[in-house]
Amino acid sequence: MRFQFPIILLLVILLFACKQNPSNDKKVKVIATTNIIGNCLENMLDSHQFSVQSLxxxxxxxxxxxxxxxxIKLLNSADVIVYNGLHLEGKMSQILEKLSKTRQVVAVSExxxxxEFILVDSQAGLYDPHxxxxxxxxxxxxxKTVKQIQKWYPNIDFEKANKYLAEIDSTNMWAKSQLLDIPEDARVLITSHDAFHYFGNSYNIQVKALQGISTVSEFGLKDIVELIDFIVGNQIPSIFIENxxxxxxxxxxxxxxxxxxxxVALGGELFSDALGDAQNPEGTYVGMIKYNVRTIKKGLNHD
Ligand SMILES: [Zn+2]
Incomplete structure (x- = not known):
């Protein structure tokens, strides 16, 4: 009898604690592969209904x-898995395929x-994933990805999503206006790997890289020599590294x-396939785009 009171008290405390902390268990668990996708979904999905994590x-x-x-344990606990596709997550394709049999899996590129994508190798059916x-x-x-998630979870409030899409639109307009005044002959962006072709096409900048669209492919001395000759021949003022x-x-x-x-100067570090630290401005998708635009503008206007 002496122990009854503390046990009852403990149960009351436990019940109270459960009520005070509605856990993430009740939320739809969304796992994104890259933090670029994760950050975008975080900005589009209601945090009361969804928890978003990046791998x-x-x-x-x-x-x-x-x-x-x-x-793999984390992916198996997800309700929804969102990945980029177009072989960006090349080493994860088998796992994603397996997970799609038991989970709701969607590729943003689908x-x-x-x-609409940049074709890299027509025989292999390879598209640029960036x-x-x-x-x-x-x-x-x-x-379209959020609308797909809505088919599975119909109560999505689209106000937040639409607000974020408008922010991307205005960032795009801002980027166009920022990059306008780069002189014609300086419009060449040289980086480590070929991640910036979509960027170059959008803002009329020629793009060259040491490595192909995937960092998995090897590059050799010949590629380095060719790039050096191009830089010297065209008097390129700056080239860029990637995070x-x-x-x-x-x-x-x-x-x-x-x-x-x-x-040739180092124009700075660009954020290509991953965001920066979450506490920095480049730790968000929109922040990363703005950071890259400012860095490229400064680097290419160098005299
Ligand atoms: Zn890449």
């Missing part, structure tokens, strides 16, 4: 990313007609150009 953190290269045991740098295309894909890629190769290009008598 890949700041600076993580999605081309090379392999899911760990804890990732929402877009293939002809289409978040075409803001018009990306906002359409996000809109998800080792800057070593770009630094060797800078040194190679110097040996040939041309000083």
């Amino acid at each position: 890949m953190g700041p600076g993580i290269d999605p081309h090379k990313y392999k899911a760990s045991h804890s990732d 929402a877009i007609d293939k002809k 289409f978040w740098f075409n803001l018009g295309l990306w906002r359409t894909a996000l809109d 998800s890629i080792n800057p070593k190769s770009i630094n060797s290009v800078i040194q190679g150009a110097r040996k040939k008598g041309h000083e």
Whole structure:
């Protein structure tokens, strides 16, 4: 009898605690592969109804990313899994395929007609996956992805989603106006890997990179020499490193150009396949676009 009171008290406390903390268990659990997708969905889905998590953190290269045991556990606990597709998460394709049999899995790229994408290899049916740098295309894909999620969870409030899509539209307009005054002959963007073709097409900037559209592909001395010759021949003022890629190769290009008598500056770090740290402005999709636009504008206007 002596122990009855504390046990009852404990139960009351537990009940009270449960009532005070409505857990995430009641929310629809959405797992995004990249933090670019995760941040966009966070901004579109009501946080009372959905919890959104990203698998890949700041600076993580999605081309090379392999899911760990804890990732697989997390993915198995999701209600909805959203990924980019177009082979961006190349090392995760088998796991995503397997998960699609038991979970609601959607690729953001599925929402877009293939002809809108940049075709890289027609024989292999390979498309450039970095289409978040075409803001018009990306906002359409996000809109359709959320509408797909709405088919599964019909009570989505679209006000938040529409507000965010309008923010992407205004960011696109702002980017266009910012990049307008880069002189014609300086409109060349050189980076580590080919992530910026959609960006280049959107804002009329020629894009060249050391490595192809996937960081998985190798590049050799020949690629470095060719890029150095291009930089020296065209008197390119600046080239850029990327947050998800080792800057070593770009630094060797800078040194190679110097040996040939041309000083090419490091224009700064661009955010390509992953956002920056969450506490920084480039830790959001819109913030990342703005940061890149400012960095490119400053780097290419260098004299
Ligand atoms: Zn990439």
